[in-house]
Amino acid sequence: MSEYGYVPRPLRTAVADHVGGGTPPRQVLSYWKGNIPWASVKDFSEQVGAITDTQERISEAGLNASASNLIPAGTPLICTRMAVGRAAMPSVAMAINQDVKALFPAAGVSPAYLLKLLQFTQPRAEAQAVGSTVKGIRIQDYLDIAVPIADTNAQPVIATVLDTLDTAIHETEAIIAKLKAVKQGLLHDLLTRGIDANGELRPPQAEAPHLYKESTLGWIPKEWDFVRLDDVALRGSGHTPSKSVPSYWNGGIKWVSLADSHRLDNIFISETDKEISALGIANSSAVLHSAGTVILSRDAGVGKSAVLACEMAVSQHFMAWQCRDRLNNLFLYFHLQREKPKFEAIALGSTIKTIGLPYFKSYEIAVPPRAEQDQAVAALMAVEEDSTEHLLGVAKLRNLKAGLMDDLLTGRVRVTPLLEGDTP
Structure with a gap:
């Protein structure tokens, strides 16, 4: 000290x-x-x-x-x-x-x-x-x-400064919680009701049944198609190169594995725990997926998803979809996010639960017109960006509090100027 x-x-x-x-x-x-x-x-x-x-x-x-x-x-x-x-x-x-x-x-x-x-x-x-x-x-x-x-007269001032930061942190966290609730509600509405020609949410099916049609997924807007995901996206997966061959690893190619589960569900994934080499890809069933590919974990961490921010390979524990023109890749990401509870419920296994590859061959999805998808994605991304901004803000406030806590409580920085009414 x-x-x-x-x-x-x-x-x-x-x-x-x-x-x-x-x-x-x-x-x-x-x-x-x-x-x-x-x-x-x-x-x-x-x-x-x-x-x-x-x-x-x-x-x-x-x-x-x-x-x-x-x-x-x-x-x-x-x-x-x-x-x-x-x-x-x-x-x-x-x-x-x-x-x-x-x-x-x-x-x-x-x-x-x-x-x-x-x-x-x-x-x-x-x-x-x-x-x-x-x-x-x-x-x-x-x-x-x-x-x-601290001295008796300094104690209330120190507590007030730190309480002010705590209040700011709690208020920001409350905003984040509200945005999370807004996102969930918006996700449900946009993926079940969608946006009409006037840019407004369609009324629910119970209020306007003439705007909807039946499908195996339930009621969907009449303008939407109901197709296999394979019809609107190129499905792929990945593999793990032999770990006994050092030259297959640490070669600069990002490789998504179960070790990256904590990086999923944040829209884009840009970093991975492990890397493989071009030689590793050439000598395994791993493939290089382009930026924008949507991935989904079908094993431990079932249902977690992300969009590749750059070219990457994935392990066999992941599904990967490269969207064609009819499907906005971010729309697919948000769709998979909403489906996560369903994926978790159907996974099987006593030790590690998994969803078999055949399931995804017949997996179906409701697809709005592309322009409607783009509008839905823009609305959801706006909420995501707002949440991210507040998350960064609360992280900065916590760091500021940690620093001030150390300075003020140790006496490294004194509150004497505040007690005297001067500007510190």
Whole structure:
């Protein structure tokens, strides 16, 4: 720590008292589903410093029949078992279980500041946790952790600065959640009702049956065709070159495998975990797929899809479609995204679930006129781009908070200018 930092002291010097909790007997039904929120580790979400409600509730009788305690709102809570060191502030009075402790601030210590200090201390608490199956830390050991403690007058300012960032993060996350819901609704409407000649969503079939026709997939707009995917896209797959031949690998050709599952479902895939060589392609059934090819995982991670951002090969665990003129490749991607639950449901296998290749030979799809597809894709991409922008924004805010947390709580950056009313 810099010479200008706050002097480290045991965390206990900022805590006047602490209490734990307990669990009412589960077999006594009258102890549960009451009116008292009951906090356990599962109520402590990562990077969320507030608890407004709990997954379970207990009754007054359950509270009295257990070691649980009712903790006042605004009292910092920490987990001492499992999610060790995770901290949050209850917005209402709530009971706690045995894996949670309530810390009451010492005189002159702001509760909001203490919460930030606890969050700052979490990595060290996790490092000190012990246990072979479930890790935990004794409250005495937790309180012995040395932390930099700011002056009393600086504490509320530090907490306010960090709370402001938390508010911005939570508001941005709320926007992201709303955009996700909008996307799901739009995806359903565009792929079942579509867009009419006026650029508006068609009314549902129940309201305008004359605009629809029956198909094996259900009711679809009369202007749409119902065809095998093979009729509008060139189907392919891939292979794995022999891993015992080093020259088949690391040759600069991106190769999508199950190791890239985390990169799917984000529209485009531009990077892969592994690469193969031209020699590997020449000596296997792997093929080079052009940019814009739509791929789908038919094994582990069944139903995940993406569009190739550049030329790539894929393993045998993937289907690949190069769309012809009648089918917009992004329209196909969004269609596969909507079909994901269906793919997951039909996959078979006791260890690794998979969908057999024959299934895709007869796979059918409803195809709107190309101009309508393009309009649908434009609408969905606008929502995706908006979501991406907000996701990048929340990532920047989290990085800013992490940096400020370290600077302000250690005292590396002082809040004296703010206290004096000067511009920092």
